[in-house]
Amino acid sequence: MTQTIPQDILDALTDVDMPRLAPEPGFDDKLSLAGHVIPVHRAGAMVVGSGAAGLRAAVELKRRGGDVSIVSQSAWGGTSACSGSDKQTLHTANTADQGDNFKEMARAIRSGGAMDEDTAYIEAVGSVRAMASLQFLGLPLPQDGLGGTLRYQTDHDEVGRATSCGPRTSRLMVKVLAQEALRLGIGFFNQTTAVRILSDGHRVTGFLAIRPKDRSEQNPLGLALFRCEALVLAAGGPGELYRDSVFPNGCFGSLGLALEAGLELVNITESQFGIGTRREGFPWNLSGTYVQVIPHIYSLDDAGQERHFLADYYRSTQELASNVFRKGYQWPFHAARMLDFRSSLVDLAIFRETQKGRR
Numbered sequence: 528m529t530q531t532i533p534q535d536i537l538d539a540l541t542d543v544d545m546p547r548l549a550p551e552p553g554f555d556d557k558l559s560l561a562g563h564v565i566p567v568h569r570a571g572a573m574v575v576g577s578g579a580a581g582l583r584a585a586v587e588l589k590r591r592g593g594d595v596s597i598v599s600q601s602a603w604g605g606t607s608a609c610s611g612s613d614k615q616t617l618h619t620a621n622t623a624d625q626g627d628n629f630k631e632m633a634r635a636i637r638s639g640g641a642m643d644e645d646t647a648y649i650e651a652v653g654s655v656r657a658m659a660s661l662q663f664l665g666l667p668l669p670q671d672g673l674g675g676t677l678r679y680q681t682d683h684d685e686v687g688r689a690t691s692c693g694p695r696t697s698r699l700m701v702k703v704l705a706q707e708a709l710r711l712g713i714g715f716f717n718q719t720t721a722v723r724i725l726s727d728g729h730r731v732t733g734f735l736a737i738r739p740k741d742r743s744e745q746n747p748l749g750l751a752l753f754r755c756e757a758l759v760l761a762a763g764g765p766g767e768l769y770r771d772s773v774f775p776n777g778c779f780g781s782l783g784l785a786l787e788a789g790l791e792l793v794n795i796t797e798s799q800f801g802i803g804t805r806r807e808g809f810p811w812n813l814s815g816t817y818v819q820v821i822p823h824i825y826s827l828d829d830a831g832q833e834r835h836f837l838a839d840y841y842r843s844t845q846e847l848a849s850n851v852f853r854k855g856y857q858w859p860f861h862a863a864r865m866l867d868f869r870s871s872l873v874d875l876a877i878f879r880e881t882q883k884g885r886r
């Protein structure tokens with residue numbers, strides 16, 4: 528029973544109109560370097576990247592009176608806008624029926640063993656403000672009749688800290704943050720790729736970028752120089768570290784820039800493993816939202832024969848169905864959840880099917 532989902536239904540699930548950018552700010556100056564004439568922009572702070580992280584950083588800096596501009600390889604083109612995040616984790620103190628506390632939440636966030644306690648605590652206490660401000664900006668999170676955010680359980684979560692407005696949640700987050708950045712008049716240099724971070728040996732002083740649209744005889748590489756006192760590198764992505772990845776093609780990340788500039792890596796050992804679909808194969812990743820409508824999971828052999836292989840791994844249809852459902856909020860693979868016929872057995876089963884050459 529293979530069905531093709533009509534494109535308009537897929538589009539309706541994932542398409543969100545994004546705001547139009549304001550005209551680009553002009554450059555302040557020009558610099559002659561090795562025979563090239565390069566435009567120069569100066570700002571107190573520069574943000575590289577316009578995903579949810581970069582936009583949030585720029586908005587918060589601007590609200591505090593900072594002189595900030597954004598540079599992005601591709602506006603609305605990163606992971607937040609194109610692939611990830613159908614659910615967000617939040618502290619639940621503002622809702623009834625299940626209590627929460629910041630320390631417990633921080634413990635859950637760092638339970639993978641790859642994050643400092645204070646970083647996790649900052650994330651926990653900050654979640655209240657971050658989520659509330661997204662709602663204030665218009666993120667349509669589901670609410671109960673009294674205004675409490677509707678929630679469900681997510682990974683390592685005892686009290687139900689996840690909320691979602693469907694597989695478009697992070698794209699909607701980018702949309703409301705982008706609207707706010709535009710409203711605040713934050714300068715935005717699009718199609719501008721940072722290629723080298725500059726420092727005086729102790730502090731970052733700016734970065735060089737490439738702007739293909741600015742190539743000219745005087746500036747054949749389309750270089751631009753951004754001078755700043757503070758740099759927020761919010762370039763996302765795993766930096767092409769993995770062969771198999773659910774990041775859409777084109778979401779490269781720019782970790783390497785920071786390493787070249789001498790940054791030391793801390794708290795960067797965490798990775799997620801789990802089944803997923805590539806952006807070009809299906810218009811969203813393995814989204815919890817999809818899994819919670821209990822999809823039909825099967826493999827195809829070379830002859831196009833369907834196999835309901837999960838039936839070989841679970842003892843009853845009910846056990847199979849409830850574990851497929853659970854996969855929605857227990858998305859990452861967890862070794863302990865392979866035991867006792869739990870949800871990570873789905874990952875193992877899919878891995879073994881693909882090893883046998885089936886799709």
Ligand SMILES: Cc1cc2nc3c(=O)[nH]c(=O)nc-3n(C[C@H](O)[C@H](O)[C@H](O)COP(=O)(O)OP(=O)(O)OC[C@H]3O[C@@H](n4cnc5c(N)ncnc54)[C@H](O)[C@@H]3O)c2cc1C
Pocket residue numbers: 575576577578579580581598599600601602603604605606607608610611612613614615616697719720721722761762763764773774775778779780781803812813
């Ligand atoms: C399949 C999948 C599912 C996920 N599910 C969830 C989930 O359910 N919940 C959750 O919380 N998280 C989830 N995540 C993680 C989450 O989506 C990401 O952590 C988050 O979107 C990253 O946001 P960001 O702003 O850091 O990066 P991005 O959104 O990737 O933005 C990076 C920005 O930097 C720009 N850029 C990159 N390099 C340069 C450069 N050299 N110069 C200029 N600009 C540059 C890009 O164009 C882009 O604008 C998921 C991720 C994936 C891939």
